[in-house]
Amino acid sequence: MPEGHTIHALAERVRRAFGGRPVAACSPQGRFAEAARLDGARVLDARAYGKHLFVDVEAEILHVHLGLIGSFPVLPLAGAPAAPPVGRVRLRLVGDDHVADLRGPLICALTTPEHRDAVVAALGPDPLDPNAAEGRGWDRLRRSRRTVAELLLDQGVAAGLGNVYRCEVLHRHRLDPYSPGSALTRASWEALWTDLVRLLPLGVAFGQIVTMPDDIVEAERLLARDAVSDYTASLTGERLGDYFERRFAVYQRAGEACPRCGHAIRADKVGGRTLYWCPSCQDRH
């Protein structure tokens, strides 16, 4: 599940569930002994940068990256004591009224302000950051002979993008995934960036990646009317039913018809990840 929208929503959830109050912390699985240093301390803040989550717990900084398979659902206790951890829980946080179980993370560590700054500094602009400097992404992209498909997964170009947004956004802009970054026009990059700034917040609000034109229109209509804040707040990060039917233009649709031109969608392995794209109508730079 975890592209940038997931982590930003998670940060918000952690702030709301635990912010300002002490938490009990432990590592049921036993692989994060430092959890003891968080136990009983107050959660001061939680922030997402791209796919990285940093939680300030008094003097400590907890650094979490979910990787490909990690999850960190934040669930209400609802009166009952926290159920015993099911599966391999690396870190459990228990507050007055919520419990959060971290499983399968790529990173779960205590860190220093200096290291956090270094991690953040290495990231490119984050479309979910209102102060993001998109020009930094462009500078990196335009100087590279690597393909646009590779570059969109480079967190130094745009922080928080993952494989779904990459495939979908390349298709939305009819971009040839195999053209080098250096061939992309400034106008193409700006249109791409503007689209990401539009799409990622929908992902945060609905807890799912929304890239189909009709769904985007409906999602924006609901957001403009502030009709989904309760829905957004109710999301826990657990697998639940989706607000919109889960569908994409190209992602995981190999062999099916491109919704724009009808040509069969292709799946290529690129750097270990599966690139889904339409070889017929994705021809621009």
Added chain:
DNA sequence: TCGCCATGTCCAC
């Protein structure tokens, strides 16, 4: 029940 795959990243060759 098994094996494969996944919205990620790093490291060794």
Added chain:
DNA sequence: TGGACCTGGCGAT
């Protein structure tokens, strides 16, 4: 560039 690592779900057996 291929494998390692982390976990869970699903389709094939």
